[in-house]
Amino acid sequence: MIETNQLFRFTTAGSVDDGKSTLIGRLLYDSKSIFEDQLQAIEKTSSNKGFNGIDLALFTDGLKDEREQGITIDVAYRYFTTPKRKFIIADTPGHIQYTRNMVTGASTANAALILVDARHGVVEQTKRHSFIASLLNIPHIIVCINKMDLVDFDEKIYDELCNQFKEFSSKLLVQDIRFIPISALLGDNVVNRSEKMNWYQGAPLLHTLETMYIGSDTNRVDARFPVQNVLRPQRGEFMEYRGYTGKIESGVFRKGDEILVMPSGLTSKIKSIDMFEEALDIAIAPMSVALTLEDDIDVGRGDMIVRSNNKPEAVKEIVVMLCWLGNTPLNLKTRFNLQHTSNKQLAVIKEIIYKIDINTLERVEGDQELKMNDIAKVKISVARPIMVDTYRKNRNTGSIILVDTNSNETVAAGMIT
Amino acid sequence: MGKYYLNYLDELEAESIYILREVWAQFKNPVILFSGGKDSIVVTRLAQKAFYPLKVPFPLMHVDTGHNFPETIAFRDKLVKKLNTQLIVASVQESINQGRVLEEKGKNATRNSLQITTLLDVLEEKRIDCAIGGGRRDEEKSRAKERIFSHRDIFGQWDPKNQRPELWHLYNGAYQEGEHFRSFPISNWTELDIWNYIKREKIEIPSLYYAHKREVLWRNNSWIPFSKFLKIDNGEKVVSKKVRFRTLGDITITGGIESECDDINKIIQEVAAMRNTERGNRSDDKRSETAMEDRKKQGYF
Numbered sequence: 001m002i003e004t005n006q007l008f009r010f011t012t013a014g015s016v017d018d019g020k021s022t023l024i025g026r027l028l029y030d031s032k033s034i035f036e037d038q039l040q041a042i043e044k045t046s047s048n049k050g051f052n053g054i055d056l057a058l059f060t061d062g063l064k065d066e067r068e069q070g071i072t073i074d075v076a077y078r079y080f081t082t083p084k085r086k087f088i089i090a091d092t093p094g095h096i097q098y099t100r101n102m103v104t105g106a107s108t109a110n111a112a113l114i115l116v117d118a119r120h121g122v123v124e125q126t127k128r129h130s131f132i133a134s135l136l137n138i139p140h141i142i143v144c145i146n147k148m149d150l151v152d153f154d155e156k157i158y159d160e161l162c163n164q165f166k167e168f169s170s171k172l173l174v175q176d177i178r179f180i181p182i183s184a185l186l187g188d189n190v191v192n193r194s195e196k197m198n199w200y201q202g203a204p205l206l207h208t209l210e211t212m213y214i215g216s217d218t219n220r221v222d223a224r225f226p227v228q229n230v231l232r233p234q235r236g237e238f239m240e241y242r243g244y245t246g247k248i249e250s251g252v253f254r255k256g257d258e259i260l261v262m263p264s265g266l267t268s269k270i271k272s273i274d275m276f277e278e279a280l281d282i283a284i285a286p287m288s289v290a291l292t293l294e295d296d297i298d299v300g301r302g303d304m305i306v307r308s309n310n311k312p313e314a315v316k317e318i319v320v321m322l323c324w325l326g327n328t329p330l331n332l333k334t335r336f337n338l339q340h341t342s343n344k345q346l347a348v349i350k351e352i353i354y355k356i357d358i359n360t361l362e363r364v365e366g367d368q369e370l371k372m373n374d375i376a377k378v379k380i381s382v383a384r385p386i387m388v389d390t391y392r393k394n395r396n397t398g399s400i401i402l403v404d405t406n407s408n409e410t411v412a413a414g415m416i417t
Numbered sequence: 418m419g420k421y422y423l424n425y426l427d428e429l430e431a432e433s434i435y436i437l438r439e440v441w442a443q444f445k446n447p448v449i450l451f452s453g454g455k456d457s458i459v460v461t462r463l464a465q466k467a468f469y470p471l472k473v474p475f476p477l478m479h480v481d482t483g484h485n486f487p488e489t490i491a492f493r494d495k496l497v498k499k500l501n502t503q504l505i506v507a508s509v510q511e512s513i514n515q516g517r518v519l520e521e522k523g524k525n526a527t528r529n530s531l532q533i534t535t536l537l538d539v540l541e542e543k544r545i546d547c548a549i550g551g552g553r554r555d556e557e558k559s560r561a562k563e564r565i566f567s568h569r570d571i572f573g574q575w576d577p578k579n580q581r582p583e584l585w586h587l588y589n590g591a592y593q594e595g596e597h598f599r600s601f602p603i604s605n606w607t608e609l610d611i612w613n614y615i616k617r618e619k620i621e622i623p624s625l626y627y628a629h630k631r632e633v634l635w636r637n638n639s640w641i642p643f644s645k646f647l648k649i650d651n652g653e654k655v656v657s658k659k660v661r662f663r664t665l666g667d668i669t670i671t672g673g674i675e676s677e678c679d680d681i682n683k684i685i686q687e688v689a690a691m692r693n694t695e696r697g698n699r700s701d702d703k704r705s706e707t708a709m710e711d712r713k714k715q716g717y718f
Contacts, residue, residue, distance in 0.1 A: 007425040074580065076561040077554045079607045086425040088605055100582055107584040215422060228438040231471050238470045245467070247435045247586075276466040287423065288434040288467070301442055325582045339587045342442070401587045408591035410581045 008214060011090040011105040011138070013129035014115035019146045023115065023184035024078060024091055025056025030191035031206060033080035056184070075101045084210040099358070099373040100325040102132050103413055107399070110214050111140040113205075118151045118181075122164045128358050130165075134172035135321060135375070135415065137395060139217045141169075141177045142208060148197065149183040155199040171361060173392075180205050218285050219394050223251030224312065225305040226341035226387075226397075231290060243274060243290035244299055249341065249396035250285045251307075258308045261299050262387045267308060268295040285396075302343040304387040304397075312397055314385040319353070319417050320400065321391075322370070322378045326411030330370035336402040336411070338382055346383040347402065353377040377417070391415035426614055429606055433460075434467040435586065436565055436602040440547055441467075441474055443590035444598065447547035448505060450536075450718055451477035453489035454665040455622055456551030458496075459611055460602055462620050464549075465500065475549065476503035480536050480718075482528040483510040484646045484667040492623040507539035524648050527670045533716045537573040540597055547590070547598040550718045555607045559710035565604050571595040573716035599718065608663075612688055616681045626684065628661045628676045639672025663688075 014020030028034050039054070046055040078089040090105030106112060112133040116126055133141055143165055151157045158181045169177060180189055181200050188194035189204040203211070231243035253259075257270045273280040274290040283289050291305060299305070306312065324330060330349065338347035355364040355376040370376055380400075391398030402412040423431065437460075440447050449464060451457045464473045477497060497504045509528050512518045512535040521527060540548060554561045564580050566588040581589055590598055603611070615622060632643035634653050641647065643655045646669050660673035661684075678684045709717075 005424040005426075006422060007428045074562045074577065076558075077605070078561065079555045079605070081607070081609065086607075086610070104582045104584050108586070218422075228435070229442050231468060233470045233472075241470060243470075245438050247431060274469075276469050284423075286428065286431055288431040288438070290469075337591070339589065342439075396585065399585045399587065401584060401589065403589050403591055408589070408593065410583075410589045413582070413584045 006085050006214065007088065008085045008111070008209060008212075009088045009090065009109050010111040010113060010209065011092055011102070011109040011133075012113045012115070013092060013102055013105075013133070014113075014125075014146075018115045018117040018120075019057075019184045020091070020115050021057035023113070023144065023146065023182070023190065024089060026184045026187055026190045027089075027206065028078065028080055029056060030187055031080050031082060075105045082206070082210055087209065099128065099132065100323065102129060103136060103323050103325070106132055106136040106138055107395075107413070109136075109138050110217050111142060111209070111212065112138045114141060114143050115146050116143060116161060116165065118145050118147045118157060118161065121161050122168055124359050126165070127168060127361070130169055130172060130174075131358060131361060134169075134174045135323075137173075137392060137415070139175055139214070140212060141174050142205070143177065143179045144184075144205065145179060145181045146184055148181045148188060148194075149186050153181075153183075153188075153194070153196045155197070158200075178202070178208065180208065219250035219396075220285070221251055222310055222312070222389060222394060222397075223253055223257075223307045224249040224341075224389070224394070224397050225253065225291065226343065227299055227301055227303045227305060228342045229301060230299070241292070242296070243292050244305065245288070245290045246305075246342065247288045248283055248285045250394050251310075252282060252284050253291070253307075254282045255280070259293070259305050260308045260311065261297065262304045262306060262311065263314045263385045264298065264303065266295075266297045266299075268293040268297055270294075302341075304341065304343075306387075312387040312389045314387050316382050316385050317350075318380050318382065318386070318388060318400075318414075320378060320380060320414035321417060322349075322376050322402075322412050322414045324370045324372055324374045324376070324412050326404065326409055327372060329372075330411075332368070335405045337405055338380065338386070338400055338402055340386045340388065340400045341397060343386050345386060346405075347380050349378050350381050351379040353379060378414075380414070388416050390417060392417075426610065426617065429603075429610060430463065430466075430614070432586070432605065433463045433602040436588070436600065437464050437467040437549070439566075439588050439590070440549060440600050440602075443588070444547040446543070446545050447475050447549055447600070448478040448543075448545050449473075449475045449549045450551070451479050451493065452551070452665065453479070453486075453493045453623060454551065455611055455615065455626065456553065456603060458620060458622055459606075459614060460549060460551045461496070461500070462618060463602060473500050473502050476505050478505040478507060478539070478545075478548070480507045480532045480539075481509060482532060482667050483508070484528055484644070484669045486623070486625055486642070486665065486668050486671075488623050488625050489665060505539065505543065507535045509535045511535070512538065524650060526648075527667060529667060529670060530712055530715075530717070533573075533712065536718065537716050540573070541595075545597065546592065547600050548718070549600045549602065551603060552599075552601045552718065553606050553608075553611075554601075554604050557709045559713055563601060563604065563713075565601055566590050567599045567601065568592065569597050569599060569716065573597070575599075575714050575716070577710070577714065609685070609688055612681070612685050616685060623665065625662045625665060628659050628679045630657055631660050631673065632656070633658050633660055633673060637672065640675065641670075641672055642668055644668045663691075 092102045092105035182189040389397045398416040400414045518531045633640035661676040
């Protein structure tokens with residue numbers, strides 16, 4: 001079943017030259033999401049640059065330096081809507097030094113678009129991007145074999161590249177990989193079906209994005225409610241009101257459910273699920289609600305409300321796949337504030353178990369240095385227990401960031417294993 | 418309940434409410450930057466929903482250039498009264514009187530960029546550590562790169578090339594004394610989302626958004642409202658037109674469009690069919706290709 005009006009987030013990865021910006025420009029342009037004043041500005045810049053026609057890539061330029069240098073520096077968010085879905089694109093730069101941006105863009109995505117230049121095939125960068133997509137557990141990957149116009153729309157070349165990619169990706173954990181032959185420059189198979197590639201039986205890219213089933217992207221099983229704030233109005237009819245605010249990270253809560261507060265272990269029942277002036281019987285992820293409980297027990301920010309028969313683990317030591325994002329390399333003596341759901345605790349990195357060579361995907365043992373864009377499996381000690389699931393099972397309760405307590409910078413992102 | 422997914426408006430709303438609750442938890446003294454425009458009205462509505470039955474726990478802060486639409490001020494005062502919350506007015510006129518800023522000269526003079534100093538002065542004076550804004554990423558190209566929790570240094574500056582990475586929905590609001598944050602709970606909304614939400618929630622908005630008769634003159638490709646602040650050139654003619662405004666800013670720089678849309682459904686239809694961006698009628702953004710980025714780096718909202 002196709003559900004209309006859903007929100008769909010995807011990320012795009014590719015290098016300067018494989019046509020990522022052109023593809024996004026094409027998607028926006030052909031889906032009529034570009035306004036006339038933007039178009040005029042871009043026509044003007046295109047002709048200033050001596051470009052024949054409009055340079056679609058200019059739609060995604062943002063900051064002054066990016067326009068001057070012709071590169072993308074930072075994640076940029078783009079929006080477009082079709083009658084079926086509202087789309088949020090996290091457009092991330094493809095350079096080697098910007099891996100951290102791709103991790104950022106990938107963290108919330110339902111799907112990743114990976115671009116492969118039909119003339120060059122699967123290159124190191126393709127592998128890096130695919131690895132990050134699988135590491136961040138993006139549910140769907142769409143491999144766009146681009147620039148088909150430059151290889152005469154040749155089916156054989158397309159098949160070969162698909163096989164090349166499949167062979168390499170068999171080492172990765174990805175649930176759903178699809179392939180589409182496109183020409184972003186000419187628009188073939190982006191919004192409109194290509195007339196030059198009749199041998200391709202699948203749907204064009206936009207149609208794929210509009211109809212892809214994402215109902216199972218969210219964990220519907222494990223009820224998890226990290227508490228953000230406590231609401232105590234202490235006035236009038238709400239004199240006794242005590243509401244716990246939060247976003248349901250996964251699963252379902254119903255009025256009357258037996259619940260457990262972690263880490264205290266106190267139990268109670270859900271008295272009401274409040275959403276502004278409305279009281280709900282049921283609430284699902286990712287709704288933001290306020291819960292009230294039958295019993296007057298101690299609950300505060302950082303606690304997690306779960307159903308009594310399905311608990312996360314409360315642990316003081318976690319093993320995570322860590323992506324180092326900081327400008328300065330890791331110093332093992334640094335203390336961090338670890339943020340996990342609404343919980344913030346002091347933490348230290350105890351051990352680097354191994355690093356991953358992102359080009360070969362092989363483990364490197366014995367290397368104790370972590371610098372920007374490095375990925376490693378590490379052991380972290382936390383001052384007080386945090387309530388965790390594995391990232392594979394639950395992206396929201398399985399993810400952490402590390403904030404340097406001196407600089408306040410977000411220096412690492414981790415996926416709990 | 419038959420469906421196990423949220424529609425896009427519910428999901429956007431849930432995300433924004435989550436962000437506002439994070440702001441309340443992570444900062445000591447946040448305010449909502451309130452211009453009287455539709456975006457800050459929607460942010461205020463979301464704050465109302467986020468903390469009910471508590472009243473909105475943030476004061477509304479209005480950076481007042483003195484060049485207001487009278488309708489905006491009336492609307493602001495009415496809303497503040499209804500919410501029973503505090504209003505902080507940061508006055509550009511006072512900054513001028515104190516010699517903190519110099520008024521621009523000439524026909525195209527505006528107080529737009531003067532607001533930066535006034536805003537930063539009041540944030541510092543009142544020790545406000547987070548200013549919640551109605552900025553949206555679809556509005557403008559430099560805003561497309563803005564974080565949801567966006568750090569400002571002790572000079573109030575934004576450093577777009579050196580922003581903290583923001584992953585999942587884990588927001589890092591840590592700062593040193595003297596620094597502050599801007600937070601943008603409706604980053605992921607588009608203009609059309611805002612209108613659809615206003616309709617769904619039956620949110621009251623200033624009458625200026627609906628088509629009405631007004632004295633205007635044609636300048637920089639839009640209908641600039643006549644007011645006592647406007648310097649009129651020879652050759653410019655004040656006429657009466659039926660117009661409405663897509664965004665609300667200073668009365669001196671906010672251009673209207675000719676429109677017959679006098680109710681929300683007609684506005685939504687018009688916005689959906691619109692072929693120009695909403696800020697196309699704002700002369701503050703037209704000064705150069707990077708006008709917004711340049712102002713934002715200095716501390717603009």
